[in-house]
Amino acid sequence: MRILVLGAGGVGGYFGGRLVEKREDVTFLVRERRKQLLENNGLVIRSVKGDLTFKPKLITKTDKTDPFDLVLFSTKAYHLEEAINDLKPFVGEQTVILPLLNGIAHLPLLKKAFGDDQVIGGLCFIETTLNKAGEVVHTSALDRLVFGEPDHQGSERIQRITDALSDTKAEFVLSDHITQDMWHKYLFITVMSGVTTLMRAPIGPIRESDGGRDFIRRLFEEGAQIMKASGAPIDNAIVDKHMQLIDQLGYDMKSSMQRDMEKGSLIEGKHLQGYLLQLAKESHVDAPLLSVVYQNLKVYEKMV
Ligand SMILES: NC(=O)C1=CN([C@@H]2O[C@H](COP(=O)(O)OP(=O)(O)OC[C@H]3O[C@@H](n4cnc5c(N)ncnc54)[C@H](OP(=O)(O)O)[C@@H]3O)[C@@H](O)[C@H]2O)C=CC1
Numbered sequence: 001m002r003i004l005v006l007g008a009g010g011v012g013g014y015f016g017g018r019l020v021e022k023r024e025d026v027t028f029l030v031r032e033r034r035k036q037l038l039e040n041n042g043l044v045i046r047s048v049k050g051d052l053t054f055k056p057k058l059i060t061k062t063d064k065t066d067p068f069d070l071v072l073f074s075t076k077a078y079h080l081e082e083a084i085n086d087l088k089p090f091v092g093e094q095t096v097i098l099p100l101l102n103g104i105a106h107l108p109l110l111k112k113a114f115g116d117d118q119v120i121g122g123l124c125f126i127e128t129t130l131n132k133a134g135e136v137v138h139t140s141a142l143d144r145l146v147f148g149e150p151d152h153q154g155s156e157r158i159q160r161i162t163d164a165l166s167d168t169k170a171e172f173v174l175s176d177h178i179t180q181d182m183w184h185k186y187l188f189i190t191v192m193s194g195v196t197t198l199m200r201a202p203i204g205p206i207r208e209s210d211g212g213r214d215f216i217r218r219l220f221e222e223g224a225q226i227m228k229a230s231g232a233p234i235d236n237a238i239v240d241k242h243m244q245l246i247d248q249l250g251y252d253m254k255s256s257m258q259r260d261m262e263k264g265s266l267i268e269g270k271h272l273q274g275y276l277l278q279l280a281k282e283s284h285v286d287a288p289l290l291s292v293v294y295q296n297l298k299v300y301e302k303m304v
């Protein structure tokens with residue numbers, strides 16, 4: 001299977017790297033500056049699950065090659081439109097796009113660009129970031145990528161994809177309820193990135209501060225109420241489940257949005273909290289806590 005990874009950053013670099021390690025046929029679609037760095041230094045992964053350095057197969061948007069079978073779409077949301085345009089020449093009628101962005105708002109854009117049937121569902125749980133040298137730094141053992149057909153389960157193509165993604169050092173998991181999984185992850189990350197950026201702390205001190213757990217829970221409840229009101233297929237027990245997950249996270253665990261803020265980088269507030277607030281408005285649901293979380297992000301964006 002010819003796999004194209006769009007975006008050789010924290011997520012694409014890591015999962016693409018684990019597939020290269022297994023000797024899958026992986027190419028990375030990158031922009032010029034990243035290409036030069038990767039040509040000079042190789043793609044370097046510093047991981048608690050084992051380091052890896054390799055010379056990646058690279059293309060940029062103007063290169064010519066046959067369409068790929070599978071695309072791991074792993075850019076940030078604020079690069080989505082440009083990335084969709086750059087990807088178009090490498091997508092054929094049989095190409096499957098597996099998006100790994102946090103959130104849900106990218107799905108209609110991808111489907112509009114590539115067709116409903118060519119976009120499957122995907123998400124990941126991982127803690128990676130690029131350091132100053134452009135290396136992928138993976139800081140906790142978590143490296144789960146979940147994927148699946150949104151509508152028709154057990155298709156032949158998903159079986160082929162599952163085979164290609166199996167037996168690597170990372171955890172690739174096929175789901176038969178990926179749409180619900182994506183909404184659940186969307187709820188989780190909206191709250192996780194929301195509280196860690198608002199309180200400028202990893203999850204440990206937040207959940208253990210006086211009233212901290214209660215604040216996290218109320219934000220989950222607010223988000224879940226909005227999602228239900230807009231018809232999202234979420235589980236009735238999801239707030240309890242997510243609170244259990246919050247309690248299981250390492251004391252020092254941060255969100256990727258928080259790490260981006262610490263680096264002074266752009267953030268995905270509009271795509272995550274902003275889009276959920278838009279759904280709240282459309283469904284006439286009050287969202288006082290989420291509004292505070294989003295305002296904090298907008299102030300950061302004003303100053304960055
Ligand atoms: N990192 C994490 O721990 C987690 C991240 N996520 C989600 O995964 C998504 C990706 O995040 P992450 O990997 O951290 O982001 P990064 O910023 O680390 O990587 C994104 C990469 O995309 C590249 N890129 C952007 N536009 C293009 C383009 N047109 N063509 C080629 N490459 C392009 C950027 O390259 P360039 O150098 O050219 O800018 C960059 O290397 C986000 O939605 C994030 O929320 C989800 C779970 C965990």
Ligand SMILES: CC(C)(CO)C(=O)C(=O)O
Pocket residue numbers: 102124125126127188189192254255256257
């Ligand atoms: C859930 C979490 C915190 C880790 O995968 C995440 O998605 C992120 O940091 O963006």
